[in-house]
Amino acid sequence: MSLHCRNSLLAFALVALLAGCNREERNSRGKPLAETAPGMVTPDTILPGNARPSAPDPRAAQYENNAPSISQGQTLFAQMNCSGCHSHGGGGMGPALMDAKWRYGGRMDQIVASIAEGRPNGMPAWRGKLTEQQMWQIAAYVRTLSGQERKDAVSARADEMSNTPPQTQIEREPIESAESGQQ
């Protein structure tokens, strides 16, 4: 009886280990879905805040809390010089990415839309310069800056000197949308 008990405990422990697997799931090519940014909104629909009520994009789940995607996003964040305006999340010419304020929404698909379409007052549009997959990866990384992603999926090491705490130490910020008109 105790042997049976031990066996089932062992089986349970092994199954529990599987829960950690999706953290490392690699999907190097991306899903061959229609190549459209979420919603494919045109510039005249840009509204500050969470105005656009839409169902969360199913692709977000592939990239969120996924260690390879987040670290790819981290590399791209540096390579595409996002820190030129956003610093390492603290903000400079561009808004800070590590606080609770999201002018155009803090969901994965909203961040991807901001990257793809660009935003007024300086954010360039990256559609056609980065692939959809790369934008999703950057979005996943951007969310780690305010502690939205799971701590076991984020990179423990920053790629460059940084004045912000390591991502594994960042407290999770609530996602608030800035009031419209406020800059």
Place this chain on the structure above:
Amino acid sequence: MTRLAHRLIALPLGFLSACAGNQNAMGGQGLESANFIVLFLVFLAVCAVMYLLVLAGLGIALRRRRDAGQANSVDEDRHEETSARTKVALIVWTGLVTVGLTILTVASFFSDRSNASSTRRSGLALTITGNQWWWNVQYDTSDPSASVRTANEIHLPVNVPVHVTLKSNDVIHSFWVPNLAGKQDLIPGRQTDIELLPRRTGVFHGQCAEFCGVQHTRMALDVIVEPLDDFRRWYAQQLATAPAPTTRLQMAGYRYFVTRECSSCHNVAGSPAGGQIGPDLTHVASRRSIGAGTLPLNRGNLYGWIADPQSHKPGSRMPTIPMEPRDLHSLVAYIETLK
């Protein structure tokens, strides 16, 4: 019986075939590699002689022990005679060990000196930067406008000492062209160096020799050692900007290249595409391979690589860009002009 003997002889000779070719530590086409071969053969000879002597000594000891066991009694005189002989043997043995070790030390000393001698007169300097998973190559000159940037392929003039500065952009890699020299690590945040002195012309294969991620195996580079005149011609051609596209198809490919994802990472000198993140493509069509040695460069492989790099090199930093067939067609036509 003779056939079996032939086979037994042929078997170890078959292993030697692994030593042939353009990625071979026993090639000896570079100064360091040639010195290494001499050193290796000296070590092999000295160690082989000592090994055979030890085995012979062991055989004699086993035989004597058996003879003594059969005699059943130890003769006092014979014992003294034996111990005198053992003394002589031990003295000779000590002498042999001393001589052997001295030969090895002296050989290793001169080999090191010979390797170091090439560093005093460097004729060519280049910086190789490791990236996941390709090599960035920059020929350093005092005049920046005369400096060539390329990737995954280096050309070296024969009999000219080369100083290679090694850097890394991400993780530790290791630069290894076995035909020319030993390995040297590329360490992020640091600078390491290696001296090469190619002695014979040829096309050699280099390989990353430190595990650096999922595509470590497909991080290779081609090394072409050629006469000085050929090298100068190649260098002048690499220094030129890319030719302008001429046909309508090439023009379309050019437009796609400079306006879309390609130009975010790749540089083509003489065009608006100026990305520094990926390999420089100014003269990509003059190289031997694509994807850091992943595929030989030809039209079919170019189509395959651009259409879906992730199936040839999964995890590569070059993303699969979904594109229309006509875009792919024109892009390949344009890239083929980048000679």
